[in-house]
Amino acid sequence: MGAGMGGLCQSLCRAGGDVGAVLGPDDGAVCRAPPGAALEPGDGSVVTAAAEKIVAGVSVGASVQVRAVSHAFGDAARPLPVLDDVSFDVPAGETVALLGPSGCGKSTLLRLIAGLDAPRAGRIGVDHVRVAGPDPSRLLVFQDPLLLPWRTVEANVAYGLQARGIGGGEDRVAQALRLVGLADFAGAYPHELSGGMAQRAAFARALVNHPRVLLLDEPFGKLDSLTRMTMQEELLALARRHAFTTILVTHDVEEALLLATKILVFSPRPARIIREVDNGLPFPRFRDDPAFIARRRDILIALGHGEEFAR
Numbered sequence: 001m002g003a004g005m006g007g008l009c010q011s012l013c014r015a016g017g018d019v020g021a022v023l024g025p026d027d028g029a030v031c032r033a034p035p036g037a038a039l040e041p042g043d044g045s046v047v048t049a050a051a052e053k054i055v056a057g058v059s060v061g062a063s064v065q066v067r068a069v070s071h072a073f074g075d076a077a078r079p080l081p082v083l084d085d086v087s088f089d090v091p092a093g094e095t096v097a098l099l100g101p102s103g104c105g106k107s108t109l110l111r112l113i114a115g116l117d118a119p120r121a122g123r124i125g126v127d128h129v130r131v132a133g134p135d136p137s138r139l140l141v142f143q144d145p146l147l148l149p150w151r152t153v154e155a156n157v158a159y160g161l162q163a164r165g166i167g168g169g170e171d172r173v174a175q176a177l178r179l180v181g182l183a184d185f186a187g188a189y190p191h192e193l194s195g196g197m198a199q200r201a202a203f204a205r206a207l208v209n210h211p212r213v214l215l216l217d218e219p220f221g222k223l224d225s226l227t228r229m230t231m232q233e234e235l236l237a238l239a240r241r242h243a244f245t246t247i248l249v250t251h252d253v254e255e256a257l258l259l260a261t262k263i264l265v266f267s268p269r270p271a272r273i274i275r276e277v278d279n280g281l282p283f284p285r286f287r288d289d290p291a292f293i294a295r296r297r298d299i300l301i302a303l304g305h306g307e308e309f310a311r
């Protein structure tokens with residue numbers, strides 16, 4: 001993704017806010033209004049302001065509000081509580097990392113922000129507008145690239161646009177492939193790609209939709225450590241240059257510290273935020289920086305690791 005990323009900010013950035021209720025500042029109240037219902041006046045102005053910025057070419061990510069979100073699977077007789085009163089904000093253009101034990105509820109939270117499921121309690125907003133369902137401005141990228149094996153890279157990336165009936169997609173597809181450094185592999189099939197290239201294609205498939213919020217669920221989890229480092233650097237460059245908002249689920253504390261401006265540490269299921277780390281380390285960040293090491297130790301201890309493993 002390093003090459004060819006310049007000059008694409010305008011194309012990546014467009015209005016894509018949901019039409020729904022407005023979320024206010026940290027009121028934390030459990031939402032009883034149906035999705036799409038206005039909770040407070042003034043919703044239109046937020047979207048309009050964002051659209052104006054985008055037209056002016058400044059643009060970019062959307063802010064995300066998570067307010068008193070609780071969620072459970074199962075039914076009333078046998079509920080499986082997964083999220084417990086989770087609240088946080090992600091300012092537009094920033095990267096927040098979610099860390100926590102396996103099975104605590106991180107992916108569930110991403111799915112709720114994506115609008116694939118509705119929280120049982122609480123509210124989620126994008127630019128203070130309530131999330132009422134999935135939207136191409138908020139996209140998930142998974143650990144597994146999930147490419148369609150019978151389609152070329154280009155056709156995989158174009159798939160979402162075609163499904164939505166968006167014409168003139170060729171330029172957008174070419175742009176997205178350039179952005180992730182796969183321009184020369186547009187005609188390749190997934191089986192001809194390395195793991196890293198396949199994951200780049202998955203990123204291109206998201207970027208072609210001009211997302212304002214990228215939801216990344218352990219996106220580098222299956223890559224070897226060197227490819228992983230390269231992809232981390234490339235994601236960082238991409239996110240910083242284009243300023244989309246990123247919410248990253250990872251098990252890798254160093255990855256969180258390298259990429260995120262804020263790190264949220266969750267308890268075992270049902271996930272509660274047990275530690276919030278403001279990661280104001282300047283870029284470029286170095287793993288051997290004493291401040292980096294201190295934060296790493298702090299987070300590992302919050303995750304329940306003993307002193308000897310936290311060093």
Ligand SMILES: Nc1ncnc2c1ncn2[C@@H]1O[C@H](COP(=O)(O)OP(=O)(O)OP(=O)(O)O)[C@@H](O)[C@H]1O
Nearest residue numbers: 073074080082101102103104105106107108109269
């Ligand atoms: N659709 C579902 N129906 C029932 N239970 C589910 C569903 N999705 C997830 N769960 C359960 O919810 C809990 C949280 O799952 P989730 O995938 O959100 O955890 P996670 O923190 O992302 O885990 P990991 O880090 O291992 O990926 C788990 O106990 C899981 O079995």
